[in-house]
Amino acid sequence: MKIGKKTYLTFVILITIVFVLSVIFMGCMKKEDTEKPGTEKEQKQEEKVYVGSEKCYGCHKDIKEQMAENAHGKAFKPLESYNVELDKNIKVYQEVEGGEPKSFDLSQVKVAGVMSDHYVIGSIDNKYFRVAAVESENGKWKLEPAAAADVNKDGTEDWVIKDYTCGNCHSPGLALNLENQENVDPGFSCETCHGPGSVHVTTRAKEAIESGVESCVNCHTSSEPTEKGDILIAQNHYGTRNWFDANHNSGKAEDCLNCHTAHKVNAEGHLIKEASAQELCSSCHGQGVNVKEIMWVNPTDERNHFTKDHSFGKYPYDSYDDDPNTPAVEIRNPETIKEMKSKMKK
Numbered sequence: 001m002k003i004g005k006k007t008y009l010t011f012v013i014l015i016t017i018v019f020v021l022s023v024i025f026m027g028c029m030k031k032e033d034t035e036k037p038g039t040e041k042e043q044k045q046e047e048k049v050y051v052g053s054e055k056c057y058g059c060h061k062d063i064k065e066q067m068a069e070n071a072h073g074k075a076f077k078p079l080e081s082y083n084v085e086l087d088k089n090i091k092v093y094q095e096v097e098g099g100e101p102k103s104f105d106l107s108q109v110k111v112a113g114v115m116s117d118h119y120v121i122g123s124i125d126n127k128y129f130r131v132a133a134v135e136s137e138n139g140k141w142k143l144e145p146a147a148a149a150d151v152n153k154d155g156t157e158d159w160v161i162k163d164y165t166c167g168n169c170h171s172p173g174l175a176l177n178l179e180n181q182e183n184v185d186p187g188f189s190c191e192t193c194h195g196p197g198s199v200h201v202t203t204r205a206k207e208a209i210e211s212g213v214e215s216c217v218n219c220h221t222s223s224e225p226t227e228k229g230d231i232l233i234a235q236n237h238y239g240t241r242n243w244f245d246a247n248h249n250s251g252k253a254e255d256c257l258n259c260h261t262a263h264k265v266n267a268e269g270h271l272i273k274e275a276s277a278q279e280l281c282s283s284c285h286g287q288g289v290n291v292k293e294i295m296w297v298n299p300t301d302e303r304n305h306f307t308k309d310h311s312f313g314k315y316p317y318d319s320y321d322d323d324p325n326t327p328a329v330e331i332r333n334p335e336t337i338k339e340m341k342s343k344m345k346k
Helices: 005-035 040-046 053-057 061-069 172-176 190-194 198-203 213-219 253-258 277-285 334-343
Strands: 091-094 102-105 110-115 119-124 127-137 140-144 147-149 158-163 226-228 231-233
Touching (some): 053 061, 053 190, 091 127, 110 127, 213 253
């Protein structure tokens, strides 16, 4: 049978249209597949779990040595480091607001470690408390109560346990309270700043781990003062008092790393880039800068938090009109209060 030229052209055009439509349809299907949840990449993200720093140290041996020397690595230690024994027969009390105090024996406590060479942290019924404290005396550590009060009204002081509200920054691993907690370092670890490391450990892919740049400001906040009536109270807790109005603060998380190191300490044991803070500031601002003056240390604090000022001379201590006989560092100078309030975000 002879096919006409017109019929042949029509047939070719139809075949071409079908082919083009098929290609478009397959392309859409493929795109749809890549956008569906549960792809291999997304599954890997979902499967990220904490594996512990030792897995990281297999490759990053230098970081292991540096962490052992810096303040973050020393922030939370096992009780065994202090050569003290927990007398499990000691009765401790939990004060309950508006109710009867609860009592426990220390034998009921599962000790997690020691925070900042002071508080012994342990769990009772899956809740963490400051259950005791360690104090250094004549070169030796001794065990003391976390707090003391005559709870049972017998004329003698009792051991009192306190809520542990400091965990997010002082023992971030513990604060996660995960099911696989045994794989998580209770204090600071690689995964505190870089996130769960399972995918990175397996694939060695850089994109599988967080840079950690944002981690500093999670705990070391801009440290604005708080209002109390007509005055302000300086924030001495987080080590960065008055950073909120420092010229070095451009609003970026990585600003901290202009002066500070992430892991390696200097000769003084501090996480800064030069041998001393004086050398660091002088490297940009010349030898005339007086670091002790511009980074003054608060003379008093209700909680014994002694920190260096991070306004770098913008708010010298003399501008506060503080009463040195009171525990808090008050800001009473009207001009200083006005200036600070104009820059505060709270």
